Amino acid sequence: MGAMSTTDEAEQIAPAAAGGPPMTFDGDQVVFELDDLSCYYGDFRAVREISLQVPKNKITALIGPSGCGKSTLLRSFNRMNDLVDTAHITGSVRYHGVDLYADGVDPVEVRRRIGMVFQKPNPFPKSIYDNVAFGPRIAGYRGNMDELVEQSLRRAAIWDEVKDKLKSPGTALSGGQQQRLCIARAIAVEPDVILMDEPCSALDPIATLKIEELMRELRENYTIVIVTHNMQQAARASNFTAFLTMGEDRAGYLVEMAATEELFTRPANRITEDYITGRFG
Amino acid sequence: MTAHTASRPNALTPADLQIGAGRRRRERAIGALFLAAAASSIVISAAIIITLAGNALNFVVQVDPGKLVTDGWFPRRGLYDLATPIVGTLVISGIAMAVATPLGIGAGIYLSEYAGRRSRKILKPIIELLASIPSVVLGFFALAWISPNIVQALFDAPLFNMLAAGIAVGILITPLVASVAEDAMHAVPEYLREASYGLGARRRTTSIQVVVPAAVSGIVAALILGVSRAIGETMIVSMVAGATGGSLFNLNPLDQGQTMTAAMTALAIGSDQVRGAALTFESLYFLGFLLFLMTFGLNLISDAFVRRVRRKY
Amino acid sequence: MAAQSEALSARDLVARRLQGGGSDWRSWVLEGALLLSLLVAIGILFVLVSDVLMKAFPVLVERPLDFLTSTVSARAERAGIIQAIIGSVTITLIVAALAIPIGVGAAIYLEEYARDSRLSRFIRTNIRNLAGVPAIVYGLLGLAVFSTALGLGSVLLAGGLTLAVLVLPIVVITTSEALIAVPTSIREAAFGVGATRWETIRSHVLPYAAPGIFTGTILSLGRAFGETAPLLMVGAIAGTFSFVGAPWEQLGEGYTTLPTIVYHWAGYPQAEFRALGAAAIVVLLGVILLVNATAIVLRNRYDRKW
């Protein structure tokens, strides 16, 4: 970190040094801690040497241009990338202190604790009830399933809209409702973290606002990491924002991470400033 | 850093990130079961190659080379003129392709380029139905209808003849050729057609000068696959081509002839089998191995053509 | 000067095209020829069915029940297909019991479990090649392995095993296609809530792919039902015999099947036997038609978009 250059080229070439010291949190507030994380698809490095921390019960937004590796990074948080044949990582992702990629860690349990909401709403082609009950059922939930389903749907702010048609297919709902159903499905397994990959990109503005409002409520109980290409959304809905972009090798890297307000008003880095003011590219 | 993390009150251990032992065991067992199922295909292939090659080798080692080039295929008398069943197979496959090429490709082009959605929905199942007619039924039809009503009506020919067999085999493989050719033309991207129409071309020009050339690899693949299927077809030729008791070398489609497959059924059901005539069993496998190699080679070539289409689009 | 006349003729050309689309006889000839090739193919099916029905008419009208319940006989007026029906049904059951679980399991391995490794690529290529091996070669395999090496002899069980092996690659390929058609988003959704691979497959992938898998397997059973050549290699009797018993009693006995008996009767030149063969074909085609109709109905009902 010593020899920090201020020229533009230096910023392009030495991105790790660009954002100043990485943002850190108190030990018991850290949910994720990434150390030099690189993600590969075969030989192609999609994400390069990212180190950052994600704080508890906050909303952390990942922003950056399309293709810079936001989804890849997010999917390394719950080992969703394991599903891609060629994907592998170097460096480490610690979750409450445990290296998620260590031997003996089962990605199935990882995903149970770290839920995910996808870009395109993807309810199972089954009833609304079964959509929510599937996760708890396979996890061996012993309590009252009806109650759990209702509670999850309530927390996802969709109970009132679906309580009379729990047996009808989840795929018959509107896009925004489907996405909230997917959120209910994710929280039914009592996760600790919810990862959201551009959850509103397929929704209209009103449905989008509903989801953002829901996210603020969920923050009380969950740690949320959201990928968005919509900067207003990041500004509106998140506590912290990490800005990624990609270098000439097309690998995404972290430019800087800061409190959201700080990043949008006083970006520490020229590249960030260019991006958030629309002068990017 | 690590020491610091470990001392956190809320720190997890790797053991927290595991699923129950029962669930994990079940998961492993099921995965192993599926792998075994997939591996069974390797066992089957190995068994095919070993049994065919082994017995074929026995034939090659034991047979008197002079008996491989004689006047005809008469295993009963120890005469194994290879040219007889091979040429018979080629004659019948040639006739079959003469039938299936225009019918199959014509039907394929029509289905892909001309038929509307509605008529496709009716025509395709009919073609599929035609494809699922057992070959023994077509053999019966060739004997009971094609031979007397077409071949014998036009030519001076016996009831059992290679022409009737070839026509029936052609009918058998027409749906196959049609559907593979149609798939190939279907894979031609819409923008090529639109570009052609955009230049003011008609449907005729578009389909013949744009779509067919673009799909030519797939169409060739369809024809090669057709040849492969024709060579391996057994029931029709056994029933219609005659020559169940061996045959003289014959090139004339209006006469009876021997094919590799028909020679094999004849050997197997015993009309040619003579106890003690040592090499009948081995000659059966020799023909089988030959047939296997021929169709395998053709299928590989056809596959290569199909892959060329996929690479292009 | 030349340029002007060219321009004129170009205009003529355009005008002619705009007006006279219908007078383009070459297009009509081509479309007619293409349609004709399709219609010839379909027409053959029509001729075949009507010829068979006509030839089968005497048997179907005079002694339909007797034909279905009698054993094969050298006397045409007493011959029937009960043994063939029992044989074909039993063999199809054996094929279903073996080829469906193994084939579906193999496809699940290839599409859901296997990484893109050399082994999985080899298995895939291998299965594609197996699907292209002529049916009669499977008969040779059955003869060498089931009848001879395992010592089963020329019995129904050997026939069933042989056809199960023949149908297996087709089941794998059709099941694979059905599995590939399942959208990845469904799998991601299930994995995302902490489902294991098998839980994902059982609860979401298989139900979604079920109509496709069912269509594929039923068509391959239809294929086994109509197969003849390999069975001739492993002892299906194209002749007369007297044994008749329940399916489980058949396993270790000599046997025949519907297509085998068609082959047998087609070999006689007499019209009475032709009629028997045609009547057996009517039954055989009836089953095939049923199989195809089921497949079409299933496909139309479940051809949904995600």
Ligand SMILES: Nc1ncnc2c1ncn2[C@@H]1O[C@H](COP(=O)(O)OP(=O)(O)O)[C@@H](O)[C@H]1O
């Ligand atoms: N399954 C995959 N296989 C290979 N490359 C991939 C795969 N998924 C994404 N990539 C590549 O990784 C890079 C980052 O993609 P992604 O994480 O989806 O970016 P973002 O979400 O920021 O748009 C892109 O160059 C993309 O092409």
Ligand SMILES: [Mg+2]
């Ligand atoms: Mg993305």
